[in-house]
Amino acid sequence: MDILLVGPSKSGKTSIQRVVFKKLSPHESFFLPPTMSVETLTVENNPNVQFTIKDFPGNKEFDAEADRAILEQTGAIIYVFDAQIGDIEESCGKLKDIIAEASKVNEKIYYEVFVHKVDSDLYQNDDQKMEVYNDFQREIRNELKEADINVNITFYLTSIYDHTIFDALSKIVQKLFPFVEHLIEMLNSLHTSCGVEKAFIFDIISKIFIATDSSPVDITHYEICSELIDVLIDMSCIYGKDNLKFDEESSTTIKLKKGDNADDEAGNTYLYLKEVDEYLVLVCLIGEEEFQKKHLINYNINLLKQSLKEIFAKK
Structure with a gap:
């Protein structure tokens, strides 16, 4: 089963899979170049718990026909919203387009949103974190309602500097295994x-x-x-x-x-x-x-x- 990891639309960089699955330290990931092409990582530590993560650059435009083979094998799409950049309207528009195209091919996909990098100086207390979290939820739900798209989305506050990213990925992986x-x-x-x-x-x-x-x-x-x-x-x-x-x-x-x-x-x-x-x-x-x-x-x-x-x- 595939998990599609879609990076922020502007920076185009996700360090999540490298920190969690390749054991790169969070500080080392800061110097990674942007994700310019699709990167694939197969997680196969255990023969009974295996899945593939495809890391997509944020500027990739999804197309139902061109990406049909990928979307048919996809169990979950993780959309990473960079809370440091904070362009909620643009990010929600991008996510809406992804959902619209993916839904044409596979109605069983889980849609997951990481409101990511909430560890920055912009969010020094829980109230500020919850504000951006709620703003993103409100905006994307309005976008989907206007486009007459009915899907369920799960949201997570995440950071690579603590355990929240591991907790969020754990809950997503659990959705993909029938046992x-x-x-x-x-x-x-x-x-x-x-x-x-x-x-x-x-x-x-x-x-x-x-x-x-x-x-x-x-x-x-x-x-x-x-x-x-x-x-x-x-x-x-x-x-x-x-x-x-x-x-x-x-x-x-x-x-x-x-x-x-x-x-x-x-x-x-x-x-x-x-x-x-x-x-x-x-x-x-x-x-x-x-x-x-x-x-x-x-x-x-x-x-x-x-x-x-x-x-x-x-x-």
């Missing part, structure tokens, strides 16, 4: 049977999560769980056997303190990571009391792991 609902059910069961506060299944290479339980995602939970993956990789590089960074025995446990009272064990939360498939890990937040039943948690994780293999075998 995600089964994974959510399994994670909900883990939540119910073992008292797990929050659970994610991560792609270990990109650190995007392909599933989480049904409870709302707190970005701080995502941050701390994804950072545990870095801890695992760093420790495995130093102490791993035969230079292996990751295998079926991989696991990590970290106890987090809550509050100032070091003797108050009841307030502790555990971060628990377990391998569940090749390059996929389960990361959980578990309370002190529930973690005392670690044998039960491991039993249920093994059931989840087996179910995961069965789902992928039928894919």
Whole structure:
């Protein structure tokens, strides 16, 4: 399944795929040249979770007939609005044209908008970020209504300098895989049977999560769980056997303190990571009391792991 990433119409540059999937630092991406032609990246860290990102320059004009082959394979179009440039009217007009052409070929495409670079000095508080976010939503919906185009669009505030870009991409990737609902059910069961506060299944290479339980995602939970993956990789590089960074025995446990009272064990939360498939890990937040039943948690994780293999075998 393809994801089309359309850059800002003026700068024509997106650094998103390079930061997330090629591990370029945000500061290094600042010096990248504009995207002048279509760039293709295939994400295939795991044989069961694969997709292709096509990075389009912002000045590309979509044409339903000329781009039919691409659009027929497209699951989602991500339109990146550069909040630093701030030309909402022009950007919304561009997005409307893209939707009009894409809809002629493929009515099943998801349309996603990144209100991007909200980390700049122009947006120093949440009110300013929400203002540009709401202005863009209002303008594009008016444009689509006037053009009699009826599609659903999901909006995200994003930056490459924090975890918001990973969270947004995770939610988009989840829309494209039919087995995600089964994974959510399994994670909900883990939540119910073992008292797990929050659970994610991560792609270990990109650190995007392909599933989480049904409870709302707190970005701080995502941050701390994804950072545990870095801890695992760093420790495995130093102490791993035969230079292996990751295998079926991989696991990590970290106890987090809550509050100032070091003797108050009841307030502790555990971060628990377990391998569940090749390059996929389960990361959980578990309370002190529930973690005392670690044998039960491991039993249920093994059931989840087996179910995961069965789902992928039928894919």
